[in-house]
Amino acid sequence: MTAVVPHPAAGRAGPLDLRLARRALVVRPDNLGDVVLLTPALRALRAALPPAARLDLLATPAGAAVVPLVETLDGVLEVRSVCWQLVDGRPFDPAAQSQLVSRIAAGRYDLAVIFTSFSQSPWVAGYVCALAGIPVRVGASREFGGSVLTHWVDDLPDGLHQADRALALLDRCGVPGAGPTADRGLSLRVPREATARVRLRWLCLGSAEDDGPSTGDGGTPPKGADPYAVLLPGASCASRRYPASRFAQVAGRLAAAGLRVLVVGTAREAELVDQVRHEATGRHATTNGAEAAVVALAGELTLPELAALLQEATVVVTNNSGGAHLADAVRAPVVTLFAGTERDDEYRPRSGAHQLLRRPTPCAPCRAFVCRYHHECLDIPAEEVACAALRLARRADRSPSPSPSPSPRGDRTSSGAR
Known part of the structure; x- marks a missing residue:
């Protein structure tokens, strides 16, 4: 058997001398x-x-x-x-x-x-x-x-x-502090001004007093704020998007549980955001006859404002997208609807309270921008998603009320809750 000889340049990796780097x-x-x-x-x-x-x-x-x-x-x-x-x-x-x-x-x-x-x-x-x-x-x-x-x-x-x-x-490459003892949590600094604007304009809290910039350590909504959930139905490609109709059902259930629901997206996602809000406020998307308090915010927020909104949310529900990582970095409780496009161990939230929901499929990870089949990896009932969100909110001490009864299909949930 012929031995495998590595390339002469293989592992040309260091040590990297940064002492004179400018x-x-x-x-x-x-x-x-x-x-x-x-x-x-x-x-x-x-x-x-x-x-x-x-x-x-x-x-x-x-x-x-x-x-x-x-x-x-x-x-x-x-x-x-x-x-x-x-x-x-x-x-x-x-x-x-x-x-x-x-x-x-x-x-x-x-x-x-x-x-x-x-x-x-x-x-x-x-x-x-x-x-x-x-x-x-x-x-x-x-x-x-x-x-x-x-x-x-x-x-x-x-x-x-x-x-x-x-x-x-x-x-x-020998960079100190990058080894096994490194701090592996995501981190973002939310500007104080962004938090103040969000509280004043979107959370209707009047003036917002703050001792300094927020550092992404989480926290609870300020005194006087109604508990609220943030739903992020968008994603960079169609294969990662949980169906809008089911997002609407999730919004309705969360609203019926006592949460104000903010459906958020970019300006390009305005149609999607409006669809979720419109369907959520219809009677078919509510439970027990509850009126859904659902607000659409498409293209209304800067990224610092979105981070501030997520940081003070009771819970966030999102696709496997930038929003999931943003929520994780500011320590918001986050439910991630994880499509089979990637391996979840490579992208799952892990810095704060979280739960990952997905359905195992033989085609995963597909790396595809558009699903060629029937999106079985995101065939997750809205009731299951809403239950997961409310349970997560309770664990993080941000819950408004008891959650609905568990989903009968809850045993198919892949959980990453902490």
């Missing part, structure tokens, strides 16, 4: 949730850099929106798209990539850390950073890509949670 760039041009999942690694990297060093993030507009909530970052290099992330068949634009190289070069960075998920490659981003003159370039990949990366990690374990994967990359 300007560092983190590359993660993905969605909002991907940046939130990066916060433990950003804390470790910031702690390892010299106090005066600058730490920037290269991100898409969705990811860049999170930056004001991330204390460890100094700035953002926002890019509308990068060639190595395009999935819609657009032709390669050399001029746009040349402009990207120039923008990165203008930052005079001496270090680039390229974070990726297990299915992504760091080599194109590393090549762009090399062309921009960044001397130290760090990334992880099972495939060989030449000398593009000065620090190449080739053996990250499969199946890691995405927050752990980012920390593992730093740990393999």
Whole structure:
């Protein structure tokens, strides 16, 4: 039997000397949730850099929106798209990539850390950073890509949670504070001004007095606030979306249990949000004849305001999307309706009280943007979702009243409650 000989450059990973680093760039041009999942690694990297060093993030507009909530970052290099992330068949634009190289070069960075998920490659981003003159370039990949990366990690374990994967990359490069004892909880800083605006405008609490910025440690709604649930029915792709009609039924049941229900989405999700509210306020979506107190907020909130709204919510119900990670980072009790697009161990909430609901299917994980079958992975009765939300609210001491009777199909729930 022929022995497997590793590539001569395999494991070219460190140690990474950060003592003289002055300007560092983190590359993660993905969605909002991907940046939130990066916060433990950003804390470790910031702690390892010299106090005066600058730490920037290269991100898409969705990811860049999170930056004001991330204390460890100094700035953002926002890019509308990068060639190595395009999935819609657009032709390669050399001029746009040349402009990207120039923008990165203008930052005079001496270090680039390229974070990726297990299915992504760091080599194109590393090549762009090399062309921009960044001397130290760090990334992880099972495939060989030449000398593009000065620090190449080739053996990250499969199946890691995405927050752990980012920390593992730093740990393999010898970054202190990124190893087994690292703080792995997600974290965001919710600005005091955002909390005040949310309390005044959306929670009808009058003036909001606060001693300082909120740090994502959770907490209960302020005195005088009615308990409320936040529903986030949107997601970046159709395959991750729990049916709007069932979201409406969940909203009706939560309203009947005494919660005010805020259905929230972006401006592009206005039709979806309105559909959920409209169906929830119909008699078919309520129980015991209760009138559903359901409010639609589509395109009404900035991202800091959304984080503030989630932080003080009684409970959050969301798809496996950026909203789930945002809620987890501010320690809101969150029920995640997890489609079979990914492995739940790689993306599940774990920083605060949570419950994950899904249905096992043979096609998972499919990685698909659109389900080719009948969305069996999200075939979860609305009653089961509402019961899970109310139970979770009670555990977090935020519940308005006893929950409805348990779902007869509750034994099919995959639970991650803490």
